[in-house]
Amino acid sequence: NAGVTQTPKFRVLKTGQSMTLLCAQDMNHEYMYWYRQDPGMGLRLIHYSVGEGTTAKGEVPDGYNVSRLKKQNFLLGLESAAPSQTSVYFCASRGAGTDTQYFGPGTRLTVL
Amino acid sequence: GNSVTQMEGPVTLSEEAFLTINCTYTATGYPSLFWYVQYPGEGLQLLLKATKADDKGSNKGFEATYRKETTSFHLEKGSVQVSDSAVYFCALSQTQGGSEKLVFGKGTKLTVNP
Secondary structure (H helix, E strand, O other), X not given: OOOEEEEOOEEEEOOOOOEEEEEEEOOXXXXXXXXXXXXXXEEEEEEEEOOOOOOEEOOOOOOXXXXXXXXXXXXXXXXXXXXXXXXXXXXXXXXXXXXXXXXXXXXXXXXX | OOEEEEOOOOEEEEOOOOEEEOEEEEXXXXXXXXXXXXXXXXXXXXXXXXXXXXXXXXXXXEEEEOEOOOOEOOEEEOOOOHHHOEEEEEEEEEEEOOEEEEEEOOOEEEEEEO
16 A cells, blocks of 8 residues: 555656646545645645546645546646746545545755 | 634744643534644644533644633643654645635644654
């Protein structure tokens, strides 16, 4: 059981480039989440999904898009990266009827 | 809206010292309350939780009691170890848009020296 995995672990982008972060979970969880973590800000919710084929906006969705084509995967896309998107990104998942989220190890993204 | 306020760090203690990290919340209804821990270079892990007033969550020697009257969920440990050095996040759950979501505090960095 790998739990929640994230790919890649590190990435450096130039302003205007695009990329996709992949989150995968093998716990058959219904709910999946993308957060960003910035110094002194805690974790802020970007987008989330309540099931395969669904997505919804969180607290800070601007500049990001997501897709949940398969239950086990939740993709976070940056179409045109900006320096303000330099952050550590965490994915999490949660099973239906439970309140505990399980987090991945994070992706450190730097936008120059 | 719902929010969580936790004491600002960093907190530096010697091994075997007593730890308290304060956490207060603002919420409508009765959310579940959580403490998550983030060890260096890792993702967040659930440390403990409480789902209703007066519940006490405990794990690895850490404890926190859900106090509705003071809207608090302070984290305590009687004797910290070097291995407890980490960032600690207080969080509450809220239901919005058909899904439960977590609202986090800003985190408190703890360093324990030998």
